[in-house]
Amino acid sequence: MNEVKSNGKPARPMLSLKGVGFDYGSLVVIDRLDLEVASGELVVCVGPSGCGKSTLLSLLGGHVKPTRGTVERKGQSRTIYQDGGLFPWLTVRENISRGLPRNTPAAKRDEKIKEWLEITRLADFAGHYAHELSGGMRQRVELARALAAETDVLLMDEPFSALDYQTRNRMRKELAATLAERPRTVVFVTHDIEEAVQLGDRVVVLGARPANVRRILPMPAARPRLPASPGVPEAEQAIMEELGMS
Numbered sequence: 380m381n382e383v384k385s386n387g388k389p390a391r392p393m394l395s396l397k398g399v400g401f402d403y404g405s406l407v408v409i410d411r412l413d414l415e416v417a418s419g420e421l422v423v424c425v426g427p428s429g430c431g432k433s434t435l436l437s438l439l440g441g442h443v444k445p446t447r448g449t450v451e452r453k454g455q456s457r458t459i460y461q462d463g464g465l466f467p468w469l470t471v472r473e474n475i476s477r478g479l480p481r482n483t484p485a486a487k488r489d490e491k492i493k494e495w496l497e498i499t500r501l502a503d504f505a506g507h508y509a510h511e512l513s514g515g516m517r518q519r520v521e522l523a524r525a526l527a528a529e530t531d532v533l534l535m536d537e538p539f540s541a542l543d544y545q546t547r548n549r550m551r552k553e554l555a556a557t558l559a560e561r562p563r564t565v566v567f568v569t570h571d572i573e574e575a576v577q578l579g580d581r582v583v584v585l586g587a588r589p590a591n592v593r594r595i596l597p598m599p600a601a602r603p604r605l606p607a608s609p610g611v612p613e614a615e616q617a618i619m620e621e622l623g624m625s
Contacts, residue, residue, distance in 0.1 A: 393418045393453050393532055393564040394439055400447035400589070401434055408434050410589035412448070418531075421558065421565040421602065425575040425618060426585030432568035435590065436534045439566055454531025459521055461537040465509045471520050472496070472505040478524035495523040498560055499553065515546040519553055526561055535567040539574070547571075551578055551603040576614045577603045584621045594621050 394416040401409040408431040416422050424432055437443045440456045465474050475492050483491060496502040499519045509517055518538060525533060539547045551574065558565065569575055575582045576598060584594040596614050598604070604611050 392416060392451075393420075394566065395451040396438070396445075396448065397451075398448035399438065399445045399450060401431070401438060401443065402446045407589040409438075409445075410447075410591055412591045414583060414592060416564060416566060418453075418564055419562045421567065421578060421580045422583055423575040423579030423581075424566065424568045424583045424585055425570065425572055425622075426590060427587050427622060428570055430585050430588050431590035432570075432585065433536055435585075436536050436566065436568055439532070440534050452532065455528075456532035456534055457525045457528050457530040458534040458536060459525050459538045461540045465517060465520055465524075467509045470506050470508055471501055471512070474509075474520055475523050475527055478527035480529055491527060495527050498557055499523040513546070514542050515550055515553075518542065518550055522554065522557060526557060526563065531564060533563045533565045535565060537569050538567075540569070540571070547574065554578065555603045572615055572618050573606065575618065576611050577606070582614065582618065584618055594618075 392415040394414070396412055396414045399409060399412040400407065412435070424435060426432055434443070436458060438445055438450050439452065440458050441450075441452065466477065469477070472492055475495050476488060479488060479491055493502070496505055499522060501516065501519055501523065504512065504516065509520070512520070521538070539550045542550060555578065567578060579598055580602070582596045582598060583592055584596070585591070586593045594617070596617060598614060599608065599610050601608070606612070
């Protein structure tokens with residue numbers, strides 16, 4: 380087990396998986412997987428297609444139970460999927476409103492919605508519907524709605540994979556900027572190695588099915604990082620070698 384530390388002291392893990400395995404019938408998808416994620420940490424899991432990354436998020440979110448081992452989670456979680464989940468009949472403002480906790484006082488709802496519209500730079504599009512927005516803007520609405528829920532943990536399942544390269548880069552910056560304003564514990568899964576090394580505080584490399592942790596790479600503090608930032612090319616090369624791509 381890799382112990383997560385902050386300033387030399389053990390950090391309080393928000394998520395902990397110990398000896399986790401998950402089977403679909405006779406198919407072993409995940410096996411002997413150990414991982415801890417600290418409060419406020421952004422961990423990116425990267426691995427080949429079909430290795431069990433989405434299943435891992437389902438386990439972390441409590442949507443499925445492990446066949447073996449234990450999964451512990453402090454607080455509540457929210458998941459953002461790659462195909463989004465906006466209500467097409469609602470405006471941007473109304474979609475974000477749906478993300479707010481149900482017990483949010485009526486007097487505070489407008490204030491909270493305005494705050495998230497400003498953080499994600501969507502104030503000028505508050506009255507627009509999903510079909511009137513670009514792909515990147517729709518993902519920003521989804522991000523605002525998920526973060527407005529004020530859950531402790533955000534689980535992200537390849538949320539930018541359907542976007543073009545330039546928009547993906549912009550969304551990485553949007554995510555980093557939003558988390559800087561409103562920190563959250565995040566587990567982000569992707570098959571995009573560049574995305575992993577630019578965003579993650581740590582990058583967890585998963586092997587082919589059945590998935591387990593092959594290697595964990597700590598990354599420099601700033602995020603998102605440029606492709607030529609110190610440590611980034613070396614980490615990208617190490618991941619490629621671990622996955623047999625180099």
